[in-house]
Amino acid sequence: MMKNEILTILDGLIIQGQTLVGNDLVFIPDFEKSLTEAFKRKVYTANELAYCELFDDSIIRYASTWAAKEAVYKALKQFDAAAISWKKIEITREKIAGKPTASIHGQQTNYSIQLSISHDGNYAWAIALLIPIK
Numbered sequence: 780m781m782k783n784e785i786l787t788i789l790d791g792l793i794i795q796g797q798t799l800v801g802n803d804l805v806f807i808p809d810f811e812k813s814l815t816e817a818f819k820r821k822v823y824t825a826n827e828l829a830y831c832e833l834f835d836d837s838i839i840r841y842a843s844t845w846a847a848k849e850a851v852y853k854a855l856k857q858f859d860a861a862a863i864s865w866k867k868i869e870i871t872r873e874k875i876a877g878k879p880t881a882s883i884h885g886q887q888t889n890y891s892i893q894l895s896i897s898h899d900g901n902y903a904w905a906i907a908l909l910i911p912i913k
Contacts, residue, residue, distance in 0.1 A: 801853030802906040803846040807898075810842045822848070822865040833875065839903065843896045844870050846905035851881045851892060854909045858890065870894070881907060888912075 819828060822845065831840035847870045855863060867884045881892040893908040 798911075799854045799857040799909045800906065801850040801855070801857075801909075803849035803853065803904070805842045805846045805849075805903040807838060807842045807901050807903060810845065810903075811838050814838065814841055824866050824869045826869060826871055830872065839898050842903040843898050843905065846903045847879060847881065847894055847896050847907070850905040850907035851883075851894070851909075854892075854907045855883070858909060870896075 819841075823831070823841075827844055831837045831844060834840050848865055848868045851868050851870075852863065852865075855868075863883070863886075867886065869882050869884060871880050871882070872878065873880070879894045879896050881894045883892075890909045890911045893910065894905065896903070896905045898904070
């Protein structure tokens, strides 16, 4: 699919109110300063911690997972303004460096979550699309 076709499809979904978007950009050097054990316990699930620790460059995994959680959170807030804890949003992958999946624990959802994560140099970025299930 061509880039313009993708943008046209996304624009159409957003205009119709059928899809909500959240995104987040993390500057890894600043993020690394805040990545304390207390922060990890507050934000990441056991599965996320285990995944991030599989890598020698775990900071990139922590930053990209955080960006994904933030993106999902920002999209969710457009559906429902109620607060949600960080551990209720879980980012998993089918395999190492596999397709990321977001799930919301303890809440019935009436939407699917599509997620994309990227990192390059000093940045990690994620975008989440929440699509209502009809």
